[in-house]
Amino acid sequence: MPRKGENIRLRKDGRWEGRYSKGKRDGKPLQGSVFGKTYKETKEKLVQAKAALKETNKTLTEKQKEAMKETFQAAAEEWLEYKEPIVKESSMSGYQHILEKYLIPEFGDRIVVDITRDDVTTYSTKLLANGGISGKGLSPKTVSGIISVLKNVIDHLRRVKCVPTMEFDGLALKQPQKQLRVFSHMECDRLTEYLLNNLSFISLGILLSLYTGLRIGELCALKWGDISFDEHKLHVERTLQRIHKPDEHGHKTQIIITTPKSDCSVRDIPIPDDIYNVLVNIKQPDDCFFLTGSESFFVEPRCMENHFNRVMKECVIEGATMHTCRHSFATICVELGFDIKSLSEILGHASVSITLNRYVHPSMEMKQENMNRLSEFLRVKNRGSSDGKIA
Numbered sequence: 001m002p003r004k005g006e007n008i009r010l011r012k013d014g015r016w017e018g019r020y021s022k023g024k025r026d027g028k029p030l031q032g033s034v035f036g037k038t039y040k041e042t043k044e045k046l047v048q049a050k051a052a053l054k055e056t057n058k059t060l061t062e063k064q065k066e067a068m069k070e071t072f073q074a075a076a077e078e079w080l081e082y083k084e085p086i087v088k089e090s091s092m093s094g095y096q097h098i099l100e101k102y103l104i105p106e107f108g109d110r111i112v113v114d115i116t117r118d119d120v121t122t123y124s125t126k127l128l129a130n131g132g133i134s135g136k137g138l139s140p141k142t143v144s145g146i147i148s149v150l151k152n153v154i155d156h157l158r159r160v161k162c163v164p165t166m167e168f169d170g171l172a173l174k175q176p177q178k179q180l181r182v183f184s185h186m187e188c189d190r191l192t193e194y195l196l197n198n199l200s201f202i203s204l205g206i207l208l209s210l211y212t213g214l215r216i217g218e219l220c221a222l223k224w225g226d227i228s229f230d231e232h233k234l235h236v237e238r239t240l241q242r243i244h245k246p247d248e249h250g251h252k253t254q255i256i257i258t259t260p261k262s263d264c265s266v267r268d269i270p271i272p273d274d275i276y277n278v279l280v281n282i283k284q285p286d287d288c289f290f291l292t293g294s295e296s297f298f299v300e301p302r303c304m305e306n307h308f309n310r311v312m313k314e315c316v317i318e319g320a321t322m323h324t325c326r327h328s329f330a331t332i333c334v335e336l337g338f339d340i341k342s343l344s345e346i347l348g349h350a351s352v353s354i355t356l357n358r359y360v361h362p363s364m365e366m367k368q369e370n371m372n373r374l375s376e377f378l379r380v381k382n383r384g385s386s387d388g389k390i391a
Contacts, residue, residue, distance in 0.1 A: 019032065073109070188332070
C-alpha cells in the first residue's frame with residue numbers, strides 16, 4: 001500500500017515503485033518511475049530523481065524539454081525514418097519486425113528518458129527465459145539483436161535531441177561460443193560422390209556451394225549468365241531472401257532479390273576445374289536461374305534447406321545445414337594451404353580476421369595431425385632413455 005504523500009507502492013513482482021510528476025504534455029500529466037528492492041532504496045531513488053529533474057529543467061531548452069516527454073514508440077518511428085534511406089530493404093524489414101513484435105509492446109508507451117538499465121536487464125532476462133512463440137526462451141543471439149535495436153533508438157534520441165538517456169555500457173549479453181559444424185573428410189567425400197552420381201540442378205547447387213563457399217542466398221539468386229565459361233569464374237552480385245513485409249493480400253513475408261550482404265560480397269570466384277567440367281556439359285541460357293534452369297522459377301533459401309536435408313538423409317550425415325558447406329569450404333582451403341587473403345576475398349569478407357575467427361575451424365583430422373607431431377618430438381627424447389620400462 002502507498003504511504004501517505006510519498007507515492008511509493010509494492011508491486012506484484014516484488015519490487016517497490018516510486019512515482020513522481022514530470023510535468024505535462026498536451027495538457028496531460030506525465031509520470032516518472034523509479035524501482036528498488038526495498039522501500040528505503042526506492043525512497044532514496046525517488047528523492048534523487050526529483051532532484052535531478054529539477055536540476056535538468058533549469059538548463060534544458062524548450063525543445064529539449066519536449067523531447068524529454070517523448071515516448072519510445074515516437075522515438076522508434078523517428079529512428080526508422082532516419083535509417084530508411086541508408087540501409088537495405090532487408091535490414092529495414094528486420095528492424096520493423098523487432099520493433100513491432102518485441103519492443104513496442106514492451107516499451108511503446110514508456111517515456112524514453114524513464115527507461116532504465118534495470119528495465120533492459122529485466123526484459124532481456126524475460127526474453128531468454130520465456131520469449132518466442134513456444135515460450136521456451138529466445139537464444140542469446142536473438143535477444144542481443146533485439147536489445148541492439150532498443151539501444152539504437154535510444155542513442156539516436158540522445159544524439160539528435162541532446163536529452164539525457166540511459167547508457168548501455170556493460171549491458172551486452174555474453175553469447176556462448178557455438179561449435180560450428182564442419183564436414184569431416186570422409187563426409188565430404190561421401191557427399192561429393194552422391195551429388196555427382198545423382199546430378200540435378202539442386203545437387204549441382206550443393207556441389208557449387210561446397211567447392212566455392214557461396215552463401216545460400218547467393219546460390220538461390222545465381223543465374224547461368226553469372227558464370228563466365230571463358231574465364232572459368234562466377235560473378236556474385238545478387239542475393240535472394242525472404243523478409244518480413246506484410247502486404248494487402250494478407251501475406252506476412254515476401255521474397256526479394258537484392259545486392260549481397262556487403263560491398264565486399266560482390267566478387268568473382270574462380271571455379272575448380274572438375275566443377276567447371278560438370279557445369280559446361282549442362283550449360284543453360286544466361287537468364288535462367290542456376291537452381292531451376294528456368295527464367296521464371298527460382299528456389300528460395302528455406303526450400304533449398306529442405307532439399308539439402310533430404311540429401312543429408314540419403315548420405316547418412318547428421319547435424320549439417322547448407323551453411324556447413326561454406327564452413328567446410330573455408331576449412332578445407334586452410335588445410336590445403338590457401339593464402340588467407342585470397343580465401344577472404346573468395347568468401348566475400350571485409351577483413352581477413354573475419355575469415356579466421358568465424359569460418360575457419362580446424363577439423364579433427366587436422367588436430368590429430370598436429371598432435372602426431374608430438375610423437376616425433378617424443379621419439380627424439382626417448383632415444384636417450386634406458387629401456388622405456390616403468391621403474
